[in-house]
Amino acid sequence: MSERKIPKEVIEEVERLREEIEYHNYRYYVLNDPVITDEEYDKLMRRLIELERMYPELVTPDSPTQRVGGKVLEGFKTVKHSVPMLSLDNTYNEEEILEFDRRVKKTLQEAEVEYVAELKIDGVSIALRYENGKFVLGATRGDGIEGEDVSENVKTVRSIPLRLRKLVTVEVRGEIYMPVDEFKRLNDEREEEGLPPFANPRNAAAGTLRQLNTALVAARRLDSFIYYVVHPENYGLKTQWEALQFLKELGFKVNPHSKLCKNIQEVIDYWREWKERKKELDYWVDGVVVKVNRFDFQRILGETSKAPRWAIAFKFPAEQARTRVLDVTIQVGRTGVLTPVAELEPVQLAGTIVKRASLHNFEYIREKDIRIGDYVFVEKAGGIIPQIVKSIPELRTGSEKEIKPPDKCPVCGGKVGKLDPEEVALRCLNPHCPAKLKRALRTLVSREALDIEGLGEKLIDRLVDAGLVKDIADIFYLTPFDLAQLGPGIGQRTIAKILQEIEEAKKRPLHKLITGLGIPMVGQKTAKILAEHFKSLEAIADASYETLKDIPGIGPEIAKSIVEYFRNPKTREIIEKLKKAGVKLEERVMKLDILKGLTFAVTGTLKNFTREEIVEFFEKLGAKVVNSVSRNTDYLIVGENPGSKYEKAKMLKVKTMSEEEFLEFVRKRAELKGYNFDEIMRSWKEWS
Numbered sequence: 001m002s003e004r005k006i007p008k009e010v011i012e013e014v015e016r017l018r019e020e021i022e023y024h025n026y027r028y029y030v031l032n033d034p035v036i037t038d039e040e041y042d043k044l045m046r047r048l049i050e051l052e053r054m055y056p057e058l059v060t061p062d063s064p065t066q067r068v069g070g071k072v073l074e075g076f077k078t079v080k081h082s083v084p085m086l087s088l089d090n091t092y093n094e095e096e097i098l099e100f101d102r103r104v105k106k107t108l109q110e111a112e113v114e115y116v117a118e119l120k121i122d123g124v125s126i127a128l129r130y131e132n133g134k135f136v137l138g139a140t141r142g143d144g145i146e147g148e149d150v151s152e153n154v155k156t157v158r159s160i161p162l163r164l165r166k167l168v169t170v171e172v173r174g175e176i177y178m179p180v181d182e183f184k185r186l187n188d189e190r191e192e193e194g195l196p197p198f199a200n201p202r203n204a205a206a207g208t209l210r211q212l213n214t215a216l217v218a219a220r221r222l223d224s225f226i227y228y229v230v231h232p233e234n235y236g237l238k239t240q241w242e243a244l245q246f247l248k249e250l251g252f253k254v255n256p257h258s259k260l261c262k263n264i265q266e267v268i269d270y271w272r273e274w275k276e277r278k279k280e281l282d283y284w285v286d287g288v289v290v291k292v293n294r295f296d297f298q299r300i301l302g303e304t305s306k307a308p309r310w311a312i313a314f315k316f317p318a319e320q321a322r323t324r325v326l327d328v329t330i331q332v333g334r335t336g337v338l339t340p341v342a343e344l345e346p347v348q349l350a351g352t353i354v355k356r357a358s359l360h361n362f363e364y365i366r367e368k369d370i371r372i373g374d375y376v377f378v379e380k381a382g383g384i385i386p387q388i389v390k391s392i393p394e395l396r397t398g399s400e401k402e403i404k405p406p407d408k409c410p411v412c413g414g415k416v417g418k419l420d421p422e423e424v425a426l427r428c429l430n431p432h433c434p435a436k437l438k439r440a441l442r443t444l445v446s447r448e449a450l451d452i453e454g455l456g457e458k459l460i461d462r463l464v465d466a467g468l469v470k471d472i473a474d475i476f477y478l479t480p481f482d483l484a485q486l487g488p489g490i491g492q493r494t495i496a497k498i499l500q501e502i503e504e505a506k507k508r509p510l511h512k513l514i515t516g517l518g519i520p521m522v523g524q525k526t527a528k529i530l531a532e533h534f535k536s537l538e539a540i541a542d543a544s545y546e547t548l549k550d551i552p553g554i555g556p557e558i559a560k561s562i563v564e565y566f567r568n569p570k571t572r573e574i575i576e577k578l579k580k581a582g583v584k585l586e587e588r589v590m591k592l593d594i595l596k597g598l599t600f601a602v603t604g605t606l607k608n609f610t611r612e613e614i615v616e617f618f619e620k621l622g623a624k625v626v627n628s629v630s631r632n633t634d635y636l637i638v639g640e641n642p643g644s645k646y647e648k649a650k651m652l653k654v655k656t657m658s659e660e661e662f663l664e665f666v667r668k669r670a671e672l673k674g675y676n677f678d679e680i681m682r683s684w685k686e687w688s
């Protein structure tokens, strides 16, 4: 190529585009939190491709046009892919699809080429390895060369077989995705929790799959479609169509809508059809993947470092509409999170009329610069949930109003603030806010608190919705008539059982009641400290900030929260109601002299007690506990995997006993002192 001078502006633009794209890659692939739409991203990428095509001298191996966009996250083992996992070139229009077909036919020197048209599932790619039919590895795409070992998380996806129907050794690839309902549920939950919602189902699936906590992954219902066999020739497969059938035979979930197309026109028809029909599905698809059917043809066509030349993604257009923000209302969630919602001038969008769109939080509003009266573009994220893409400041008249965070809760008028300065969400801070009642009741009846099993989530919802319970104390005033009113499914026996449980709940230890009140920052542990120290709820209610803050384990922050809670007139009202209903507000003191005068130490893990519990147990029985063994220690209790204390005890000739021996020892001493051991253990269990 002859020397030519590349204009300075071009060099600068290329650099700027690369920087921008890298930033968006990071937001998208690493944080799973993109800040622009896919179409906007694709536009940047197209411009870069165009400039690099005009000035090939500018192409560098690390340009985003040359590489797969992902990254490997810390915390996971890295896996090198057996064969690189590539991306796909994409297009949004028929012209370019015809162009793709012409290129393919020209390279292959064929008059007509068969394609497989598949739905492009909006999830994350996954590679799955099996040895003799047994699942051994699941890996993400990462940067295409190396991915993350997410095997444990993959195992929680029910549609991915852990054993194949044939005992083959094989690597397959496909997509893990989040179904529509699950995506909605998860985002509702995140919004309530004050976390930013996932922008789209792909980010949600990726974010879930890269969770280090497997239990959390299992709780979210991910699903899969598999569409690719690595080294298909090993299984005698000659075409993509055969590969799909083979995958089905192995037991994988294969998308039922794929189509073998005789020519590109059939592909285009398929795309037109699914552009409309995609709403019928309970998962998201963002286009059609077009693949040359014959593998020998695929090999001739080959690939670039970023994408195969034998396939292309033919994306569906994102449906957008223009409308106006008429007003902003505020919803209060179950945890008190205030969510601003845009009330829109009704507009037709992808088959439905859109009237509202969540604005998520006030930072989102500020970032997107949205005002009341603004013209905005709305889009359906993943085709379902209306979202404001951007405002159009050019169309402002000057009469638009800025959206300010409220200083009072719209439901109860309570104070508004952040629980944690890091959090984006604003919350109503009033613990008695009616919007939070369902959540508060769940806390009250939970196992750690009053343990009223019969009052499950659904029943609580119904009680609140029916107006039968207006604050937490109302639980103790429920009549059989109230419960019967909640309709079918609640028979006499259930009602009697629930009322019986509520009756028993009145007698629970004080710390359980305190836990159940849901005082901000006061969990089980603090509740125990408070109960132990004050011995009655009314004494806690009357305690001053000065007194509270000096109690070991409490400190100024929690003390402040407690004082504020009891200062609330509604709290006083609730305490009165509890008292009238006969709820026990005093601590039954359990302090015995069974082990009085003895000093114990513990090493290793115990079966019946956590570390904290055994210390409490000793204290209740009047013994002294020490952290290290000395000559003054009477006994060392030896649990599983004992530490150095055990050696030391032997050296100092301190007596040791196993956990069983210890309990036996307590039994004997209890009986000697005239106590009933079983009774002690029962009240201990209830207390702890």
Ligand SMILES: NC(=O)c1ccc[n+]([C@@H]2O[C@H](COP(=O)([O-])OP(=O)(O)OC[C@H]3O[C@@H](n4cnc5c(N)ncnc54)[C@H](O)[C@@H]3O)[C@@H](O)[C@H]2O)c1
Pocket (backbone or CB within 6 Å): 024, 025, 027, 028, 029, 034, 035, 036, 037, 038, 039, 041, 042, 068, 069, 086, 087, 088, 089, 090, 118, 119, 120, 121, 122, 123, 124, 125, 126, 141, 174, 175, 227, 289, 313
């Ligand atoms: N908004 C942003 O900031 C941002 C940033 C980065 C990327 N993106 C989006 O992501 C795209 C790039 O992502 P990509 O590299 O994963 O490419 P891609 O999503 O365009 O296509 C490749 C992927 O499609 C998936 N796929 C789904 N169904 C398939 C099927 N039946 N057969 C084969 N593959 C199938 C595979 O996982 C494959 O990796 C961009 O075009 C853009 O839309 C957006």
Ligand SMILES: [Zn+2]
Pocket (backbone or CB within 6 Å): 332, 409, 410, 411, 412, 413, 414, 428, 429, 430, 433, 434, 435
């Ligand atoms: Zn409120």
